[in-house]
Amino acid sequence: MSNSILVLGGGFSGLTAALEAAEVGYEVFIVEKQPYLGGRVAQLNKYFPKLCPPTCGLEINFQRVKKNPKVKYFTLAEVSKISGGPGNYEVTVKIKPRFVNNNCTACNKCVEVCPVERDCEFDFGLGKTKAIYKPHTMAMPMQYVIDSEVCTGTSCAKCVSACEYKAIDLEDKEKEVVLNVGSIVVATGWKPYDLANLTNLGAGQIKNAISNMQMERLAAPNGPTGGKIVRPSDGKEPQRIAFVQCAGSRDQNHLNYCSYICCMASFKQCTYIREQYPDAEIVIYYIDLRAPGRYEKFLNKVQADEKVKMVKGKVAKLEEDSEGNVIVTAEDIIAGVKKEETYDLVVLATGMQPSLDGVELPLDAEIKEGFVVGGEDKGIFAAGCAKMPLDVMTSAETATGAALKAIQTLVRR
Amino acid sequence: MARLKVDPDVQFIRDLQAAGGESLKKCYQCATCSVICPLSPEENPFPRKEMIWGQWGLKDKLVNDIDIWLCHNCGECSDLCPRGASPGDVLAALRNMAYRSLAKPAVIGKWLSSAKYLPILFAIPALIYLIIWGFTTGLSIPEGEIVFGKVFPGDYTIDPVFGLVAIFVLFTFASAIGNLFKSFKESGYTPKEDAPSFWKSLLDVIKEEIVTHSKFQKCSSNAERYKGHLFLFYGFVALFIVTSIVAVGHWGGRLIGHEMHTPLALWNPVKILANVGAILLIAGLVLITRMRLNADPSKSVSSYYDWYLLGVIWAVALTGILSEILRLANVAALAYTAYYLHLISVFMLIAYLPWTKLAHLVYRTVALAYARQIGRKGLGE
Numbered sequence: 165m166s167n168s169i170l171v172l173g174g175g176f177s178g179l180t181a182a183l184e185a186a187e188v189g190y191e192v193f194i195v196e197k198q199p200y201l202g203g204r205v206a207q208l209n210k211y212f213p214k215l216c217p218p219t220c221g222l223e224i225n226f227q228r229v230k231k232n233p234k235v236k237y238f239t240l241a242e243v244s245k246i247s248g249g250p251g252n253y254e255v256t257v258k259i260k261p262r263f264v265n266n267n268c269t270a271c272n273k274c275v276e277v278c279p280v281e282r283d284c285e286f287d288f289g290l291g292k293t294k295a296i297y298k299p300h301t302m303a304m305p306m307q308y309v310i311d312s313e314v315c316t317g318t319s320c321a322k323c324v325s326a327c328e329y330k331a332i333d334l335e336d337k338e339k340e341v342v343l344n345v346g347s348i349v350v351a352t353g354w355k356p357y358d359l360a361n362l363t364n365l366g367a368g369q370i371k372n373a374i375s376n377m378q379m380e381r382l383a384a385p386n387g388p389t390g391g392k393i394v395r396p397s398d399g400k401e402p403q404r405i406a407f408v409q410c411a412g413s414r415d416q417n418h419l420n421y422c423s424y425i426c427c428m429a430s431f432k433q434c435t436y437i438r439e440q441y442p443d444a445e446i447v448i449y450y451i452d453l454r455a456p457g458r459y460e461k462f463l464n465k466v467q468a469d470e471k472v473k474m475v476k477g478k479v480a481k482l483e484e485d486s487e488g489n490v491i492v493t494a495e496d497i498i499a500g501v502k503k504e505e506t507y508d509l510v511v512l513a514t515g516m517q518p519s520l521d522g523v524e525l526p527l528d529a530e531i532k533e534g535f536v537v538g539g540e541d542k543g544i545f546a547a548g549c550a551k552m553p554l555d556v557m558t559s560a561e562t563a564t565g566a567a568l569k570a571i572q573t574l575v576r577r
Numbered sequence: 578m579a580r581l582k583v584d585p586d587v588q589f590i591r592d593l594q595a596a597g598g599e600s601l602k603k604c605y606q607c608a609t610c611s612v613i614c615p616l617s618p619e620e621n622p623f624p625r626k627e628m629i630w631g632q633w634g635l636k637d638k639l640v641n642d643i644d645i646w647l648c649h650n651c652g653e654c655s656d657l658c659p660r661g662a663s664p665g666d667v668l669a670a671l672r673n674m675a676y677r678s679l680a681k682p683a684v685i686g687k688w689l690s691s692a693k694y695l696p697i698l699f700a701i702p703a704l705i706y707l708i709i710w711g712f713t714t715g716l717s718i719p720e721g722e723i724v725f726g727k728v729f730p731g732d733y734t735i736d737p738v739f740g741l742v743a744i745f746v747l748f749t750f751a752s753a754i755g756n757l758f759k760s761f762k763e764s765g766y767t768p769k770e771d772a773p774s775f776w777k778s779l780l781d782v783i784k785e786e787i788v789t790h791s792k793f794q795k796c797s798s799n800a801e802r803y804k805g806h807l808f809l810f811y812g813f814v815a816l817f818i819v820t821s822i823v824a825v826g827h828w829g830g831r832l833i834g835h836e837m838h839t840p841l842a843l844w845n846p847v848k849i850l851a852n853v854g855a856i857l858l859i860a861g862l863v864l865i866t867r868m869r870l871n872a873d874p875s876k877s878v879s880s881y882y883d884w885y886l887l888g889v890i891w892a893v894a895l896t897g898i899l900s901e902i903l904r905l906a907n908v909a910a911l912a913y914t915a916y917y918l919h920l921i922s923v924f925m926l927i928a929y930l931p932w933t934k935l936a937h938l939v940y941r942t943v944a945l946a947y948a949r950q951i952g953r954k955g956l957g958e
Contacts, residue, residue, distance in 0.1 A: 364613065364657060410607070415659035416875070451607040480612035480657065493956075495608035495622055502611055502622040502956050 165251050167191060169570045170345040173519075174237060175203020176556050177548025178351035179225045180563035185349075185571055186234035193343050194237035195257055199309040200299040201226065201237060203353050204549075207286060207300075207377060209384040209391070209436065211556050212428060212459070217385075219302055221556070226304045238341065239305065246348075246526045250543030250573055255343045261336035263296075263310035268331040270298060270306050274323035282314045284388070287381045288356075290374075290396060291388030296323050296332070301386040310334075347543035347573035349566045350527065350536050354516035354549040357412035357419055365411060365512060366482040366490075371397040373482055373490050373510040375411075376429050383436040393440050395509050397488040402444065402508035405437055406492050408479040409450040413515030420533065423515030424553040427454045430513050431466040438469065446472045447505070449479045449494050456555075482510065516553045543573040585634030593631050593639075596677075596690070597880030598670035604628040604662035610654035615795040616647055616955040623647070624654060624664040631667055640678070641764040645671045646937075646944030647953070651796035655877045663877050672937065673882045679940065680753040680931035689932040692881055702924035706917055709734045718913055723904045724840070725916045731827065731839070735920070742928045749931045750939050757940060761947055768950040778949035779942070786945060805864030808857045809890070815854030822847050840904070852901075858894040862887065886934040892922035 167190060171182045174196030182192040194201070205211060205218045229235050238259055245256035278294035286300050295315040298308050308331075310323075317334055324332045356377045359368030366373050372395045374382070385391040395402055407430040412418040427450065434446050453474065455463035466472055481493035490510040495502040521534025529539025529546075536546035547566035548559035594601055606629055611622040623644035630638045639645075648668045655665040677686035688694035710716050710728055719727040729735055773781075786792055790810070793803040826837030841848040866887060869879045896919035903912035930936055948954065 410659075414605075414607075416661050417657070417659060451605065478607035478609050478612070478659075480609040493612050495611040495625060497606060497608055497625065500621045500626065502608075502617060502619050504956070 166253070166344045166346040167574055168193065168343070168345045169347050169349060169567075169574070170195065170243075170253070170255055170343060171349045171351060172243060172525075173203065173351035173353055173548075173550065174198075174201035174239070175351060175353045175548065176205045176221070176225075177353065177550070177559045177563040177566075178203070178349070179222075179229065180560045181349045181351055181547050181567040181570070182235050182237075183225060183228050183232070184564050184567035186232045187228070188571065190234065190571060190574065192235050193255075193257075193345065194235065195241045195243055196237060196239045197242055198299070199239050199262060199307075200303040200305070201229070201239065202302070202304060204377075205556055206302070207384075208380045209387070210432065212425070212432065212462075213555070213557050215432065215435075222302065222304075229304070240309070241341075243526065244340075246528070250541075251346045253345050253348065253543075255345055255348075257341045257343060259339045259341060261312065261338055262307065263312070263315075263332060263334055263336045264308045265331050265333060266305065266307060267329040268307045269329055270308065271328070272298070273326045273328065274308060274332060277322040277326045279320065279322065280314050280316060282311055287388045288375065288378045290378055290381055307331075347545070347570040348527075348539075349545050349547055349563070349570050350520075350529070350539075350550045351547040351563060351566070352519040352525075352550045354553070355519055357423075357514045357517045359411075359512060359514060361418060362412055362512070364481055365408065365479070366484070370482055370484045370490055370510075371395075372484070372488050372508065373408075373512060375512050375514045376426065376433065377514070379433050379436070379511050383433070393437060395488065400488075400508065401441060402437075403441065404507045405444060405446050405509045405511065406479070406490070406505070406507040407433070407446070407448040407511045407513055408482070408492070409448065409513045410478060411512035411514045413513075414451065419515045419517060421515075421553065422454060424454075424456065425555045426513040426515060428456075428459050428462065428555070430511065431455075431462055433511060434466050434469070434472050438471065444471065447507075448472065448474045449477060449492070450474060451476070451478050516549055518550060520550060540569070543570070545569045583633050583635070586636040587634055589636040589639075590631065590634045592674060593667070593670055596670040596673040597878070597882065598631060598667040599878065600661060600663040601628065601631050601667050602662075603660045604632065604658075604664070605660055607659060609657050609659060610664040613653050613657050614648075614955070615653075615957070616649065616792060617644075618953055619956045622956070624668050627668060627671065628662065628664055631671075638764075639671055640675070641760040642671070643761050643764060643766060643944050643948060643953070644668075645675065646941045647948055649792050649799075651793070651799035651802070652877055653796040653798040656798050658876075661875050666877050666880070669880065669883075672940075673880060673934070675940065676882065676932050676934065676936050679756050680749045680936070685929060686932045689885065689929055690881070692885075698925055698929060699921065702921040702928070705738065705924070706920050710917065718910050723907060723909050723912050725900070725904070725913070726839070728913055729916070729920065736824075736828075738924075739927070742924065746927065746930050750936075753931055753936075754939065754943055757943055758947070761944070766947075766951045766953065768947075769952070772950045772952070775946055775950060779946040782942060782945045782949060787942065801864055801868045805861045805868060808861030808864065810861075812854045812857030812861055815850050815857065819847055819851040819854065855894060855898055858890065859898075862891055862894060866891075882934045889922055889926045889933075893919065893926055896922055 169185050169190055169192045171178045171192055171194045174194045178194055182194050186192045202222045208218050210217055240260040240262055241257050243255055244258045246253055248254045274296045275294045278296045280295035281292050283289045284291040284293045296308055296310045356375055381387040382389055382393050413423040430448055437444050476497045477495040479492050479494045483491040489506045491504050491506050493504050518534030528542050529544045530537050535552055536550050545566040547563040551562055608625040611617050611625040617623050645668050650665055650669055652665045655663040677690050688697055713728050790807050830836040896915050899915040900919050903915050
């Protein structure tokens, strides 16, 4: 019998579930695939409900993790095998080599000498990093990491000689850890739906038609443009911006459900644009405007802005003109007119695809459209966007609930 | 705010669903369809508006809607529909309802709306030609060389029957076209003063759209159907020319004393054209049937109207070819039977034409010409 809990995923839900359980005395292991904790929230510029920057909520949680000896976490880690049953699971975790140990002080000398560049995943390809890089400005752990797919390895090793702290080990190998836990919280979160699938919306090939998560990175002070919203193709300040709602959501050919928060995300991003460009004109194309619960107030606020127009009618065609502008075709349903309009920048409100969609996890829980919908009888509980599309606040609430159920599984045995 | 009172015709909604628009209510009005359709115009584009009219049972709007004929049923809207509401099928169903209601007598429309009336449709020509067979040879197979004229003499059986049928069909269409024009005007579309004449528009439609099938090529979803329809179309054109030459050669030739005799020799150019027409027909049928059988049911479902027409054309083509082969092979009993079935299927194709899907050759042509007159064309066309 084990008195420990495994938490899959170290994003906002995973951190919350882990801390809730640890702070009442249970040992918790967080297994995180990325080289840092904080998940999708870390990539946002601001988040609901109070439009705080991510530092706000994550910083506190990171402090709690650091101070609590009951929370142990593994980054660059994935579960490869789970055996046993509720109360007594044996979990095998594979940890990829980071090539940088905890002597790292984030002095950045290694980056200065590294000759290899790569697309920055954290910025959704809008920026570049070196092969050795800091995951992001507030990464936890604050430890650099090497992308082994692009690093040329020991033949180069410039970073090794540049590092004064002997923090870099290019011979680092994959490790395996076996954990004994009684219950499991699945907080594997989501990924933005791949634009490449949206063939009629440019299939991700139109440079100035970006995803809403790319917009977050453009607006974020720690993003590729230092927080200035400009067109990716030429750095031009956009004056006419369109938002395309339900880009891949509520669509049986893509994600067959509403992703819950994309309408709100677009309204929020309207405020980013209006703060930077007081004269910019914004059009939001939608099927239905969805402002869950108290968020309606925020919708009303954005609707009151006369520079923001909302058009009922889904954009079903995007094209690029010779100057990099984006031509949007939609029917304004209320007016009964089908029109082509040209914009400087288009933001596709892409939906949330569960991280587990199409991924084989050694997990004995029912999964539907990628969401974990069962497993409670096995001591497996989903939290946050692994369970359903949610905002950060509700994700945290479901995480607290999942933590309690995970504890019950341990206690009732 | 002004109130709009919607008076839904619930029976109309049910009829529309039964006529092939079953998926109608899945639509949530996103207008992907209107945008994706290359034939859909800027003002009041289709088929999004037809979907809500259908859901709300606004019969008056739909029965006068010219746009159902501008749709060429390529299926791109249904492919991209996020809800599987198949707007393409709904527009096809609206056309099916028009086939049923435009032409009179209404009872034939009813017979063609469901498979359960198929025995009646078959029995009428079966009986007519059986009676003829009884009169000519007492239902027996004639001796000697196989000449179908021995059982079904052209001059006083085939030609009078089909002559009467042709007159019946022409009159039916004339009155139906009148109804169609009335409905277009009802919907508020009238040609402007500087608009081209109807006949000029009609000629342009035939020249620029029908002969080339230009509108068919506009969607990527349509590649297979485009080819199939083109083969069928030219197959029918070839057979129509053959029939006309034979009729004129026979009756006209009689006047000048040089009567044309059938069957024609195989090397005769007219016979060659007939055989090419039959091969085109089969090729088109294979393509279209395969397309319909392979269609993803979550995107599009074929209706009874689709299968009736396809079935009858198959019957015409197969019995026709079989008659010729069996005649050449000198298998008398089977050859005469095949020809008997051929006459029945040709009758089922032509006599009921105004109530079948094939009536689109008249209604769509008229609507396309009228659309030209009023300047209604797709955005970017």
